[in-house]
Amino acid sequence: MRRAALATTGISALVVALLALKPHQSPALAGPAPRSPAESSPSHTPTGSASGSPTGTFTGAPVDTQYGTVQVAATLSKGKITAVKVLRAPDRSGRDQEIAAYALPRLTQEAIGAQSAHIDAVSGASYTSQGYIQSLQSALDQAHA
Template sequence: MRRVAVTTLSTATGVVLLLSLKPHQSHPPVVSARPSGATPAPTATGTRTGDFTGDVIDTRYGPVQVSVTLAAGRLTAVHVLQVPSESGRDQEIAARAVPRLTQEALGAQNAQIDAVSGASYTSEGYIQSLQSALDKGGA
């Protein structure tokens, strides 16, 4: 009987400790502006090089907009221009989702990426804005 009590108490303590852990806090996404006066230039292969700004996508929680940098048709950078940021929760979601979405986009070299769980609206807006930027760049 004593073993059962000790085991139950140990398990309950472990569960409480696990539930009290706080997730790692990341910094809000860096918002970078597109350099002014930069004119995209076509390359010899017909693909374009330069910065291309995607459409502003209005989501349930606020606008999402990205710009992309293309070099000879390859996606080399994604810059977040707008994400929902009205509340602390919006900022927390964006800080978690945007780096993952950016990493996936750079890996995939297109907008056919998975949404981040718990950030469905931000992910959908990001993907749509990314696709429009890539379309403008001819990628």
């Protein structure tokens, strides 16, 4: 009985300690790298919408990551994300291309399902995921501006 109490107490303490940990975020993931005004001006091609909800394709800002630049364009119809097209993805090496080919379709599927840029990163593609999320958020910010 005493062993069970000690084991339960130990496991409880471990769970509390793990929950108290904060995830580490690399400075490279903190935000997009500064760009010149010509490079960072996102574009959009809105179309009219009777409801006032954003409709059109909005190009997000390019986001430099450790492995290359990520840029997406979001297509909205009456305020709903209907498609996300990847315009630029890391491709410096075969491994970068492999990771992008794996991660980007999953990120797109998540973004359309969530109807926002508040999505989880793909395991093994942290930098690419963060660049995708930031570029998508930039596109959505334009749409709602």
